Amino acid sequence: MKIFQRLFIVITLLVAFWQIGTSAYIHVKALLAQQLLLSAWDKTLQGEAKVKPWAWADTWPVAKIEVPSVGKKMIILAGDSGRNLAFGPAYRFGTAKPGEQGVSLISAHRDTHFRFLKDIKKGDLITIETSSANKVYYRITGTKVVQQNHAQIEMDSSSKELVLVTCYPFNSIQTGTKLRLLVFAHEINNSELHKTT
């Protein structure tokens, strides 16, 4: 009886630590990867193309996103595959490269990198630093919650636009959720920028 009880406790504890560890690992990986990406981003700014942040990486940094209102800075990766999203926000191939003309679709996890999207509001400023060290300023124009299967995003644009995508709702423990929060942002010119800052 006692042995079974002990065994039960030990196994339960092990599973508990494993689960908590997994959770922690996701967050730690998300934080650590961004640190490693910073040096890769520096090299990119110095003109190196497709810098691998670590030896076995199959992605590279393409831009740096900054949201001053919530004090967040992050490196955006190329390709929004599940593996890349563990390391940082990623833009979808086929959409415009962040900072370039057209609509860029940038996704990140709601639990880690894009958790801050719950705190942003219309009119907030977003800065994108491109690989040529240019800074492009955007203003958040609105948000929308959509069913990922039914959503239609207008991808053709003559101006620079961002669509930030993350899972919704934020405080859910469900993983395979069908809902996405879309945050839309449009480029603003410098004069407009000076007016507001």
Added chain:
Amino acid sequence: MKQTLINRRQWHNFMDELACLLIVLLEVLSFLIILYFSINVAFSSDTQWSDRQHREISLAEVTQGMLLYKTDTVGRYIPAATVSTDVDIKVTGMIARAKITQQFKNNSMQWLEGLYVFPLPEDAAVDHMKMYVGSRIIEGKIKPREEARKIYNKAKQQGKKASLVEQQRPNMFRNTIANIGPGETIKVVIEYQQNIQYQFISNQDIQKSTGEFNMRFPMAINPRYIPGKVINEKTEITSANNSAGRGWAMNTQQVADASYITPPVSTEKINKINLRVELDAGFDIETIRSDYHRVSTVNHGAGKYTVTLLPGNSEKANYADRDFSLRWQTAIGKQPRAAVFSQQHKGEYYHLLMVMPPTDISMARTRLSREVIYIIDTSGSMAGTSIRQARKALLLAIDQLSAKETFNIIEFNSSAHKLFGHAVNASHRNKVAARRFIKSLQADGGTEMASALNLAFDQQTSHSETGKIRQVIFLTDGSVGNEDSLFKLIKSRLGESRLFTVGIGSAPNSYFMTKAAKHGRGTFTYIGNVNEVQQKMAELFSKLESPVLKNLKINYNTAEKVEAWPEKQPDLYLGEPVIIAVKSKEALDKIDLTAELNNSQWNMQLKISDTAQASDVGVLWARKKISSLMDSLYEGAEKQKVKKQVTEVALNHHLVSKYTSLVAVDITPSRPLNELLNKHAFKVNLPADIIYKKVFGSMAQTATTAALNLLFGITLLLVALISSQFNVIRKITRL
């Protein structure tokens, strides 16, 4: 001593109470944590309110082709209406006549207007439509498109049953059926005619060729990629709103009818189909086979066969989810080299001529010096089996290049990329690089075909400069909705290049493939599954390497006016026949053909006196005329003039075209006018092997398991703590 004992007991009690307190504390804590998460979950479902509203709209999409009908079983829904199809095809020699019966069944308690988009062969001459309402049969009449629509709308408003068959693309039609009553079934029969594809296939082993006939019946529509900006209803002046066609796409500036050519897609297999072919080949057949369906074939002798579909291995019925293809071959050396089908109609003579140029030139074949540009479609609709077929085909093509030839590869989905900066020699090293590149190709994203074609037509070298023939080989499923602008692009930028399309997948857009090849002055090769890649590519290679029959001229030996379509014969590749439809005032006796082949002249005389009489050759002639007139639009012909000419010939020959539709209206109204009429867009199958999420896209999965892991971990931690204090708990409960 005693004192200490008591003290110890007191101490013990104190400890017990402390443990008890601890457990209570832990319980409160765990309760709080669980409460926190459950509130979160509850709260989150609260914040989903906006979405729930969205979902309700989806469910209540009575007008959006999503109308579901509740059954007695809880949670089970059946579609409000279903469609099933029966296809009967009679083949006589080189002419096929098909009868398609569409049954629309309304399972709901409401009155419905059904919208059904369906594929037909791209050269189908649709000339009859009948609507069956109970015991009444109403014959469809051909009318100019706008007029037919008006007749239909009037009938619809009066509560009369009506059916309207319109052409969206030469290989995509739309049947709109008004006032299907609750529980009712309406049957619509559509008839078309086409000529069967015929070519010579050379057998490499014995250096001899056989004749092969191929009849295709498309059953599925590959979801089209719709490029361009959505037309803004508020700012643009458009007659209808931008989703009037009830499809999954909205009309865009590049595809103005996008909502009409993108029928809603079902994720389950629907739309049962039966098919039966009565074949009278007119000669003995060596082999007959169906490419993609299980069939039963009954041989009646003398080249007569009956072919019927058998249900698939795992299914009880056949569903319209892939194209049907039937092939039959003559014995070696027994293949017909010429055929004429004639009809006398309203004092005029119609002839369909088929002549096969010599094919035994392979012996004297001088290998052409070539520059080959390969384009491979890596868009989402190519994901799965299709990209594997395409990769295999491309690898074969690279292997087969000789070192003197130059080549390049262009890959495209949402944007296009070249492998090499410019065409390079097919050296061993370059071939290795190409192979590695091909093997790494994955399919995902859009189908921006124009950018790929532009890349291919850039950097054109002239033949006189390099002495090389430039061939562009284009592997794709053709799933695009902007065919018009692509044809224009090909026509204007082709230069000295030749474009060869290779169709991939279970339901490629054959209209795009054949016309792109025609405007590109090349050929179309169809590959339906991986096993065919080797043989089909070999056929294409022999075409690519053989001389072309050029400058075909025909003398009809008559003083009267002769109207022949196509007006100008295209260049013909090895194994391709000359096919011409002719209308003349008097019976033709003999026809002389001359052409250039391999720098020498080819002559042939065709006697017409003893030809096979066939009905409806006139219809085929008219269909070829319409096709040629529509093609002239890409050569700068005036739109209004073409529309007038096409309308005229279509009305004369009772044909559906871009500008003419078939409409049938019941005599008496059936829907009481106080009953509402709901629109129902019938869903279609996604073609077999197409991957839904690769075509319609899905956003990245942006939720991690972190929160779930944490909750689970903490709960287990609590369970462990509580069970470790099990004895204490028992003690307390005993107290």
